[in-house]
Amino acid sequence: MSHAVGDALPPFTIESVSPEAMKQWAVFLADPNPIHLDVEVVKAKGLGDRVINQGPINVAYMMNMLMRAFPGGRIKTMDSRFLDNVYGGDRAVVTGRIAAIEGNAVTCEFSLDVDGRGTVNSGTATIEI
Amino acid sequence: MSDLDDLPPAPDAAGTSLDGDKVFTITAEENAALCRSTGVEPAADGSAHPIYYYIATQVAMGKTVAGVCEACEFDVEDGPMMGSSGVRFDAPLKVGESYKVTGEILSLVRKRSRKLGVMDVLTYRLRLHLLDGTQVLETDNVWVLPRKEFAA
Numbered sequence: 575m576s577h578a579v580g581d582a583l584p585p586f587t588i589e590s591v592s593p594e595a596m597k598q599w600a601v602f603l604a605d606p607n608p609i610h611l612d613v614e615v616v617k618a619k620g621l622g623d624r625v626i627n628q629g630p631i632n633v634a635y636m637m638n639m640l641m642r643a644f645p646g647g648r649i650k651t652m653d654s655r656f657l658d659n660v661y662g663g664d665r666a667v668v669t670g671r672i673a674a675i676e677g678n679a680v681t682c683e684f685s686l687d688v689d690g691r692g693t694v695n696s697g698t699a700t701i702e703i
Numbered sequence: 704m705s706d707l708d709d710l711p712p713a714p715d716a717a718g719t720s721l722d723g724d725k726v727f728t729i730t731a732e733e734n735a736a737l738c739r740s741t742g743v744e745p746a747a748d749g750s751a752h753p754i755y756y757y758i759a760t761q762v763a764m765g766k767t768v769a770g771v772c773e774a775c776e777f778d779v780e781d782g783p784m785m786g787s788s789g790v791r792f793d794a795p796l797k798v799g800e801s802y803k804v805t806g807e808i809l810s811l812v813r814k815r816s817r818k819l820g821v822m823d824v825l826t827y828r829l830r831l832h833l834l835d836g837t838q839v840l841e842t843d844n845v846w847v848l849p850r851k852e853f854a855a
Contacts, residue, residue: 602758
């Protein structure tokens with residue numbers, strides 16, 4: 575498959591961010607922070623009225639978009655910026671484009687957007703294809 | 704004169720070791736559950752989801768999240784926030800492989816922002832190794848620690 579600078583990458587969509595997945599990730603991360611588990615704690619802290627997705631899950635969504643765009647490829651480097659929270663029930667969409675190609679290394683720019691609030695994560699990555 | 708001159712400096716946390724003594728093993732069962740929780744199936748070639756760069760280093764580093772905050776004289780209950788995360792892989796992560804972690808706090812810098820007020824910006828570096836010492840990745844994470852005690 576050929577690639578060119580400027581090519582848009584196929585989007586990766588999470589139709590509804592899952593509070594159940596947040597419970598699993600509290601175990602994966604060994605970090606039972608209640609803002610990911612208990613909506614009453616989120617409300618008490620003034621952070622909203624839905625549980626908040628763990629940041630690394632958002633990174634995983636962005637990695638999923640990259641891995642689907644480049645089957646058999648390998649992420650060599652990745653930098654992610656956290657701009658806002660993702661909440662349980664959000665519809666989240668990762669989009670990206672090819673920013674540079676050097677040999678078998680493809681550098682991509684991407685973002686994670688949620689309906690109604692825009693970009694909540696963004697980043698760059700280099701994939702070895 | 705800086706607008707931070709009226710504040711005490713950030714705690715001297717740079718250099719704090721985050722070397723771990725735990726061994727982290729990526730199991731097939733957990734990798735499959737993790738992949739599915741993010742909307743994809745696990746890879747068939749034995750590679751683990753690359754987000755294990757973050758999970759393995761956090762779980763097997765030498766301090767808990769609360770412990771890292773404590774090293775910065777920050778109460779984890781005050782809500783550390785992720786600012787950024789970067790990773791450089793030397794090799795793919797594999798299901799069934801075991802890893803250990805070395806690392807350290809690189810810096811803790813006090814800043815003032817319009818949105819958050821006074822905050823300390825924590826940067827720490829972790830490396831994931833095979834048990835024979837071979838490095839498989841290096842990650843730098845930045846957390847924002849809002850210093851509510853300095854709110855105007």
